[in-house]
Amino acid sequence: MAILFYVFAAVAIVAALSVVLQRTPVYSALSLIVVLCAIAVEYLLLNAEFIAVIQVIVYAGAIMVLFVLVIMLLNAGHEVPSSRSRLARWLGMPLLAAFLIEMLFAVWRYLPPSALAPQAPDSGPAAIGGLLFKNYVLPFELTSVLILVAILGAVVLAKKRL
């Protein structure tokens, strides 16, 4: 089991590098689908079966279809390199490296690499549903309002004249 985690962690990192390094948006989108599926496998290995299925259906399915559709609709081709943001180019890399090292150091320092807790939570759909509709029922209802607003916003934005 553990070896699968590291295999798919490597897949996720390589595909994420590909998302960042590809110059054509379609290739980035396809690499991002690989990242999302690899993360779904990690969820499965972390006893989050429901989240893994949601990840594949909603993220890798619906959201990425939307992305690929927009990329093809707008005919987004090769990215033209530009030299207007010098600050990000020269300052970004050292700051990011510092952030990465600091975060990894903090994880390594304060969370000793002991194994995960042996008791896995009961994470079936019944348990998730019970928690969602008992403890988190107000956020759940607010989410429906959020989605309604998002639908209205998308319709307004897609009108011919803003």
Place this chain on the structure above:
Amino acid sequence: MVPLSHVLALSTILFVLGVAGFIFRRNIITIFMCIELMLNAVNLAFVGFARQLGQLDGQIYVFFIIVVAAAEAAVGLGIIIALYRTRESLNIDDLDSMKM
């Protein structure tokens, strides 16, 4: 089993890659995809902590984050299409003012 620190390390690496793409890419759609990458890195940390603490609340948060990400993708891509219609460009150097 996998230690929590390894899950968090993977999450950190994915998050930093997302930030790197956000800073260095010029195409607005690619930048948007890098935001999704960052959201997923945070989701992975949530699930790791939920597993470590033996509670389901972290997974519920991930559920809500995915819903918000779906709404964000719909509105964001609508904004991108509207921008493209007025500016005829996807390069963020051409999209540096909010006014249409």
